[in-house]
Amino acid sequence: MSEFANTIKDSLLEKFTKTSYELDGYGEHNFFMSQDEIHPAIEFLKNNGFIYLTDITGSHYPEKEGAEFQVVYHIHNLSENLRIRLKVDLSEKDVHVPSMTDLFAGANWMERETFDFFGIIFEGHPNLTRILNVDDMDYHPMKKEYALEDETRTDKDDTFFGR
Amino acid sequence: MxxxxxxxxxxxxxxxxxxxxxxxxxxxxxxxxxxxxxxxxxxxxxxxxxxxxxxxxVGYIHRAFEKLAERRPYNQITPITDRLNYCSSPINNMGWHMTVEKLIGAEMPKRVDYMRVIVMELARIADHLVCNSVIGVDTGALTGFTYMFQEREKIYDIYEEICGARLTTNVGRIGGFDRDFNKEFITKLRAFLKEFPKKFDEFGALLERNRIFMDRTIGAGPITAERALSYSFAGPNLRAAGVDYDVRVMKPYSSYQDFDFTIPVGNDGDTYDRFMVRQQEIRESLKIITQALENMPEGDYHADIPSFYLPPKEEVYSSMEALIYHFKIVMGETPIPAGEVYHSVEGGNGELGYYLVSDGGRTPYRLHFRRPCFIYYQAYPEMITGSLLSDAILTMSSMNVIAGELDA
Structure with missing residues (x-):
């Protein structure tokens, strides 16, 4: 791990006490943040050279009680060439995270996409509406409870195929 | 404010x-x-x-690729990636293969890396040719377009020699290629490398310093480096604004560190700069292809990972082991490690990322595509506000917004 990565890790862990860190087997830096600390943390990172927001996306883990949803941020420091990943676990009862649109203009559509597919509410977003799906859709299709195929079908045995 | x-x-x-x-x-x-x-x-x-x-x-051709991917075994996801940026499908295919290889920890032989570099750079040339010749069309210069599309056809002929397909290529496999480059491929590629630069320079001479074209494009749809970064621009559009971010250099994959090439950057981030950056990138890509072809290492065209790479067909009919592997791979029964990877490649439009979460199952648990088009197209209103309608059309074509990638 580079010296810079170490400094960033130490200061993030020190400044944001609810944070935990994991260096995964692929050499990527993962930080697990809490809902209320993610915005100041990304602001702190932005002021430390992480000026490129690579991606915001979500995942759904219905089996993990109290952490059914996860928002994943990839953020890149271009001058030190370090990319880190921040994750926020959300309970399905409270799917709110602060919006990053005030820090990065590009966060706008990334957050709209995550809202569209997972129903995660980004607080402070200027226009949190559906983006890829039709406006009158009343569910969030990337949730695991929505199977890809019609579940009422009886003519096909899926035991050996698909998830 | x-x-x-x-x-x-x-x-x-x-x-x-x-x-x-x-x-x-x-x-x-x-x-x-x-x-x-x-x-x-x-x-x-x-x-x-x-x-x-x-x-x-946006979303008119949304096809729910991320949802589809959750039900498909890993090797069946390659055809989905074809349909993201369909102007440079091989880059998408190989980006996906490399993501899975990263997940399973497979090491590729040098030869595979070099072969991939050749195909990916051909795809980049094809992608940029479409974009730049269409900028010409939108400014009223149809001639360049007709000639450059002939050249693009030749690139497609070259694709055909390695995978049989032209547009949605589905080229290669997890673990390398399904076959080695054949003689015909090398002949066609060498002919292309010999003839294309001349024709391309002619195309360049038509537009690059053409007073009418310059008057038309300079200052049309500009964006500053700061705004471009804030909007997470990538690829030629970001470089035209003056930021030298290129995944091939920042996070080299597929042995890009072995090649000598430069990253062209612009100043103003306007249509002319985007055009010029792409022009220059085509020349750099030609340099990379030549280097890869000249220094092509000996070796196998695929990695030695029998549980992921299909055995030769004739062995499947005669050897029990090969038959078992064949069956397991086709049915998606090979064990895949659980884990998360993010891998990105420099696509035709910039950083094309794959965020893959595996729980060890036969299909990805979650797959997210970081599509550069989708991310930078949101800056479009800001770039055209205050400009003329005709400049807006030009701005869109110079940003190279590809509907397939935009809507996934």
Whole structure:
């Protein structure tokens, strides 16, 4: 791990006490943040050279009680060439995270996409509406409870195929 | 002052100072407008020819790739990636293969890396050719387009020699290629490398220093480096704004560190700079292909990972082991480690990322595509506000927004 990565890790862990860190087997830096600390943390990172927001996306883990949803941020420091990943676990009862649109203009559509597919509410977003799906859709299709195929079908045995 | 307020103020200022007749009209540009290449809708408020605001609608060809991917075994996801940026499918295919290889920890032989580099750079040339010749078309210069599309056909002929397909290539496999480059491939590639630069220079001579073209494109749809970074621009569009971010250099994959090439950057981030950056990148890609072809290492065209790479077909019919592997791979029964990877490649439009979560099952648990088009297209209203309608069309084609990648 580079010296810079170490400094960033130490200061993030020190400044944001609810944070935990994991260096995964692929050499990527993962930080697990809490809902209320993610915005100041990304602001702190932005002021430390992480000026490129690579991606915001979500995942759904219905089996993990109290952490059914996860928002994943990839953020890149271009001058030190370090990319880190921040994750926020959300309970399905409270799917709110602060919006990053005030820090990065590009966060706008990334957050709209995550809202569209997972129903995660980004607080402070200027226009949190559906983006890829039709406006009158009343569910969030990337949730695991929505199977890809019609579940009422009886003519096909899926035991050996698909998830 | 917030972004929105600033925008509103700008609009108000424009409406008051540059009024032509003071009457604001609503113009629905799209979804299928002959001047936009692809399905995009923009509802514009225009005062005469000048654009006051734009509201975008995307998602017209959304095909739920991320959802589809959750039900498909890993090797069946390659054809999905074809349909992201369909102007440079091989880059998408190989980006996906490399993501899975990263997940399973497979090491590729040098030869595979070099072969991939050749195909990916050909794809980059094809992608940039489409974009640049279409900029020509939108400025009224149809000639270059007709000639450059002939050259693109030759690239497709080269693809055909390695995978049999032209547009949606589905080239290669997890673990390398399904076959080695054949003689015909090498002949066609060498002929292309010999003849293309001349024709390309002719195309360049038509437009690069053409006074009419320059007057038309300089200053059209500009963006500053700061705004481009804030919008997470990538690829030629970001480099045209003056930021030298290229995944091939920053996070080298597929042995890109072995090649000698430069990253062209622009100054103003306008249509002309985007055009010029792409022109220069085509020349750099040619350099990379030549180097890869000259220094092609000996070795196998695939990695030695029997549980992921299909055995030769004739062995499947005669050997039990091969048959078992064949069956397991086709049915998606090979064990895959649980884990998360993010891998990105420099696609035709910039950083194309794959965020893959595996729980050890036969299909990805979650797969997210970081599509550069989708991310930078949101800057479009900001780039065209205050400009003329004809510049807006030009800005869109110079940003190379590909509907397939935009909507996934």
């Amino acid at each position: 917030s972004e929105l307020e600033l925008q509103n103020k700008k609009v108000a200022a424009l409406a008051s100072t540059e009024t032509i007749d003071g009457e604001i009209a609503t113009l629905n540009l799209g979804p299928t407008h002959p001047a936009t290449h692809g399905i995009f809708q923009n509802i514009l408020q225009v005062d005469g020819e000048r654009i006051l605001s734009a509201e975008q609608t």
